Amino acid sequence: xxxxxxxxxxxxxxxxxxxxxxxxxxxxxxxxxxxxxxxxxxxxxxxxxxxxxxxxxxxxxxxxxxxxxxxxxxxxxxxxxxxxxxxxxxxxxxx
Amino acid sequence: xxxxxxxxxxxxxxxxxxxxxxxxxxxxxxxxxxxxxxxxxxxxxxxxxxxxxxxxxxxxxxxxxxxxxxxxxxxxxxxxxxxxxxxxxxxxxxxxxxxxxxxxxxxxxxxxxxxxxxxxxxxxxxxxxxxxxxxxxxxxxxxxxxxxxxxxxxxxxxxxxxxxxxxxxxxxxxxxxxxxxxxxxxxxxxxxxxxxxxxxxxxxxxxxxxxxxxxxxxxxxxxxxxxxxxxxxxxxxxxxxxxxxxxxxxxxxxxxxxxxxxxxxxxxxxxxxxxxxxxxxxxxxxxxxxxxxxxxxxxxxxxxxxxxxxxxxxxxxxxxxxxxxxxxxxxxxxxxxxxxxxxxxxxxxxxxxxxxxxxxxxxxxxxxxxxxxxxxxxxxxxxxxxxxxxxxxxxxxxxxxxxxxxxxxxxxxxxxxxxxxxxxxxxxxxxxxxxxxxxxxxxxxxxxxxxxxxxxxxxxxxxxxxxxxxxxxxxxxxxxxxxxxxx
Numbered sequence: 001x002x003x004x005x006x007x008x009x010x011x012x013x014x015x016x017x018x019x020x021x022x023x024x025x026x027x028x029x030x031x032x033x034x035x036x037x038x039x040x041x042x043x044x045x046x047x048x049x050x051x052x053x054x055x056x057x058x059x060x061x062x063x064x065x066x067x068x069x070x071x072x073x074x075x076x077x078x079x080x081x082x083x084x085x086x087x088x089x090x091x092x093x094x095x
Numbered sequence: 096x097x098x099x100x101x102x103x104x105x106x107x108x109x110x111x112x113x114x115x116x117x118x119x120x121x122x123x124x125x126x127x128x129x130x131x132x133x134x135x136x137x138x139x140x141x142x143x144x145x146x147x148x149x150x151x152x153x154x155x156x157x158x159x160x161x162x163x164x165x166x167x168x169x170x171x172x173x174x175x176x177x178x179x180x181x182x183x184x185x186x187x188x189x190x191x192x193x194x195x196x197x198x199x200x201x202x203x204x205x206x207x208x209x210x211x212x213x214x215x216x217x218x219x220x221x222x223x224x225x226x227x228x229x230x231x232x233x234x235x236x237x238x239x240x241x242x243x244x245x246x247x248x249x250x251x252x253x254x255x256x257x258x259x260x261x262x263x264x265x266x267x268x269x270x271x272x273x274x275x276x277x278x279x280x281x282x283x284x285x286x287x288x289x290x291x292x293x294x295x296x297x298x299x300x301x302x303x304x305x306x307x308x309x310x311x312x313x314x315x316x317x318x319x320x321x322x323x324x325x326x327x328x329x330x331x332x333x334x335x336x337x338x339x340x341x342x343x344x345x346x347x348x349x350x351x352x353x354x355x356x357x358x359x360x361x362x363x364x365x366x367x368x369x370x371x372x373x374x375x376x377x378x379x380x381x382x383x384x385x386x387x388x389x390x391x392x393x394x395x396x397x398x399x400x401x402x403x404x405x406x407x408x409x410x411x412x413x414x415x416x417x418x419x420x421x422x423x424x425x426x427x428x429x430x431x432x433x434x435x436x437x438x439x440x441x442x443x444x445x446x447x448x449x450x451x452x453x454x455x456x457x458x459x460x461x462x463x464x465x466x467x468x469x470x471x472x473x474x475x476x477x478x479x480x481x482x483x484x485x486x487x488x489x490x491x492x493x494x495x496x497x498x499x500x501x502x503x504x505x506x507x508x509x510x511x512x513x514x515x516x517x518x519x520x521x522x523x524x525x526x527x528x529x530x531x532x533x534x535x536x537x538x539x540x541x542x543x544x545x546x547x548x549x550x551x552x553x554x555x556x557x558x559x560x561x562x563x564x565x566x567x568x569x570x571x572x573x574x575x576x577x578x579x580x581x582x
Contacts (some may be wrong), residue, residue, distance in 0.1 A: 008451070015409060015454040016416075016431070018439040018445055027451070033510045034452055038398045038465065044472050049501045051470030052477060055286050055299045055526025056551075060341070061333075063326055073191035079420035088418055 041091050097121060097166070098256045098574065101313045105161045109156055115154065115164030118464035119147035122166040122210050125257045128405060132233045132244075135253040136171045137179050149499045150206040162320055165205040169262045170249050171212035172219055173198050173304075174293040182295045183217040183227040183245075184420045186415050186441030197328070198262055198304055198321045205320050213261060216249030217443045218412065219269055219297045222243050222515050225506045226445045233502070234277060235575040236541055240499040243273030246307070250277040253307045254575060260308045260317040266297050267400055268519025270305035271531040275494035275544020278533045278573060280314045280561065281307045284554050286526030287332035290325030298332075298407035301400075301523040302362075310571055311532065311561035315339035318554065335382025335552070343562040344556045348382030350560065353487030355390040358518060364497050370535040370543045371493050374564065378491070381563055388483040388490065396521035399476065402456045402469035402514055403524070408446075409453030415441065448509060477525045484550045489560055493518055494531040494544035518546055528554045532561045533570040542573075 003011075005024055008031065012019045019027050073086070082089040096104060096113055107113045123140055143166075150164035174180045176194035181187045181388055197202070202209065207538075216226040223248025232240040235255040242251040248261030250273035253261050263270040265283035274281025283305035304321060308314040319339050325331045354375060359368050379385050407515040417423035419438030424436035442450070456465035483490060496517060505512040522529040528551070531544040547557040565571050 003455075011451055011454050011458065015450045016413075016434040016438050016457065017442070017450065018435050020171070030448060030509055031451060031455075034401065034448070034457075034513075035565075038402055038452075038456075038509050038515065041395060041398045041402070041465075041468050044395050044475060045390060046468060046471035046475065049471040049474050051467050052474035053470055055477065055524070061329060068326075072193055073178055079160070079190065079193070080423075082418075082423065086276075090418055091427065091433055093430050 003028060003035070097125060097259060097287070099259070100310060101161060101165060101259055101308070101316050104165060104259060108164045115147040115150040116144060118164065119143050119166050119208050119210065120256050126210060126252070129234045129255045129257055131238070132235060132251050132255055133230050134248040134255065134257065134293055135168065135211045135230050136181055136183070136214050136229050136248070139178050139209065142178070143208050143210045143337040146203070146208045147338060150208055153206050158206065160205055161316060162202070163427060164208065164463045165260070166208045166210055166258050167260050167262070168210055168211050168213050168249065168258050169199055170215055170264055172215060172264050172295045173262065174295070174301055175199055175212060179212065180295070181228065182219070183229065184442065184446070185228045186438070188228060188422060190421050194293065197290035197325050198294065201321050201323070202262070207320070210258065211488055213246070213252055214244035216247070217446050218295070218408070219245040219264055219266055220408070220445050220449055221506065222272055222512055223500065223506050224248060225502065226443050228443065234499050236277065236499070237539070240501055240541065241276070243276035243499065245269040247273050250274060250279055250281070250307055253277070253279055253309065256574065260306060260313055262321065263305055264294060265303055265305045265523065266301045267523050268516045271494050271519050271529055271544070271546060272309065272516070274307055274531040276499040276542060278534045278542035278571070279307050279309065280311050280530065280571060281305060282314045282527065282530035282554065282558070283522070284318060284322060285332070285551050287330050288322045288335060290323070290328040290331050292325055292327040296411040298404040299411060299418055300407060301404055303523070309345050310565055311558050312340070312343055314530070315343060315558045335470060337414050339555050339558050342559050345559050346382065347378065347560055347563050350383045350489065351386050351487040352383045352560070353386050353388035353483055353566070354530060355388050355393065355483065355490060355492055357390050357393045362496050362517065366537045367498070369497070371491070371545045374534045374545050375491055377567060378560065378564060381567060386487050388486055390479045390483055390521070392472065392479050393521055394517070396476055396524060397513055397517055399469045399472040400516070400520040400524060401452065402465050403473065405449040405453030406456045406466055407453070409450045409457065412446070412450055417441070419477055435535050445509070461478035462569055473524050476521055480525050480527060489557055490548040492548070493548050494546040498537045498541035498543060499541070522548060527551065528557060530557055530561060532564065533573070535570055
């Protein structure tokens with residue numbers, strides 16, 4: 001399976017990544033090689049097999065509904081310089 | 096002192112031959128002396144010496160914990176309060192975690208002293224530690240070769256004798272493979288044994304912490320310290336029995352050791368094949384019974400893993416957007432270009448490749464062909480192990496198809512690098528415990544590891560086999576620069 005530059009740009013956009021034009025050839029050939037390796041999965045007869053998403057098929061555990069975390073807002077806010085009045089700053093999204 | 100066993104160091108600490116402060120200073124000096132290996136992303140001298148002082152006070156007060164005052168270091172994937180947690184990435188190169196990972200809390204509660212954070216492949220994606228934003232780690236056995244990865248810094252630090260034990264993580268082999276390449280004992284327990292709280296996520300249904308040491312005994316002692324139920328991890332196993340030490344000496348007479356016929360094919364380096372077969376004979380002479388087992392889908396573990404792990408990674412790594420923490424691009428026009436520029440500048444090439452593959456596998460129109468197909472295959476691989484464990488108690492095979500590659504030899508060819516994981520990824524697909532232990536050396540004096548695989552929660556069984564093997568052989572005692580002519 002070969003991915004076209006258009007497909008690669010589309011995937012990159014879905015992942016919010018940018019592939020520069022000069023990097024396209026390398027990305028394209030490496031993805032083709034990786035997909036070539038992945039295509040070996042076709043050898044396996046998986047008809048009627050249930051997908052397995054997790055090694056131990058765990059049931060989600062519930063806990064008592066009680067507060068266990070203390071308020072760490074200030075400590076978390078220390079991790080960025082893009083902030084004002086206790087809010088995170090991003091480029092304007094609403095006109 | 097740092098190259099002694101944990102039990103010996105603990106005795107020395109208790110008898111007053113050395114204090115934890117002196118031991119910590121020795122480790123810090125040794126780390127500085129070995130700076131060229133680039134095993135550490137950060138050293139934490141001030142905090143380490145303060146912790147050592149507290150450990151010394153605990154020792155004087157009669158603390159009998161065998162880990163009290165022992166020096167270690169954590170892989171830079173574990174969130175550590177107050178010091179950098181970079182995960183080997185530019186995108187976290189300014190991230191100071193406001194909290195400690197459970198693994199770090201647990202070892203600190205035992206008064207272990209962490210001297211710093213070890214180098215790793217970016218986001219644990221790699222088998223060479225060359226994809227780190229902080230540069231490659233070198234293999235202490237031969238600095239022209241890689242130490243393996245992704246926990247390469249953790250392995251190099253123990254191998255070079257800087258610290259006696261360290262923590263790592265293993266999503267597709269990242270503890271077992273560097274252990275094999277650096278002549279160490281490295282164990283990844285059953286998925287769910289160790290809390291993933293505070294461990295930067297790569298592929299959540301695979302990620303599991305593990306440990307490195309010079310022997311099965313040291314690995315067992317260290318592993319006990321990090322295992323246990325944690326309500327903060329939704330996949331943490333409840334009601335675990337954690338005793339990996341008391342059964343180490345058990346006789347292995349009659350134990351059935353399975354050798355998967357698919358593991359000894361043409362892809363395996365002939366020297367490694369002979370070495371592992373010789374080790375199997377050694378175990379047979381100790382009373383074990385060798386049986387051939389069949390893992391028919393083992394070759395498909397690589398394609399299966401390289402769909403599912405990148406798919407989970409592409410989802411997990413979507414959190415890195417430059418808004419709340421981590422690196423943010425300097426140039427952008429709007430919110431979307433801020434995301435795109437931040438991620439494109441902040442992630443390295445291998446991480447981007449895996450995000451692309453994962454995004455593809457999860458994208459509309461390809462989801463069934465790749466993601467669901469791989470999940471079905473995952474079940475077949477798990478079923479293979481279930482069937483094999485009906486015929487044997489423990490599975491033995493090689494850890495890697497080759498010994499340590501030269502720097503730069505595989506990291507530019509992703510497929511070649513992925514194929515090196517052939518014997519390790521299937522355990523992560525199944526969530527099984529596995530370990531690598533030293534088994535010999537190749538013609539160039541590079542270490543060869545062999546892998547022991549147990550069924551769920553049977554860490555003590557593989558540790559028992561490893562310990563008995565290490566009582567009968569001395570491969571694990573060789574240190575870099577001293578193979579005693581063994582090569």
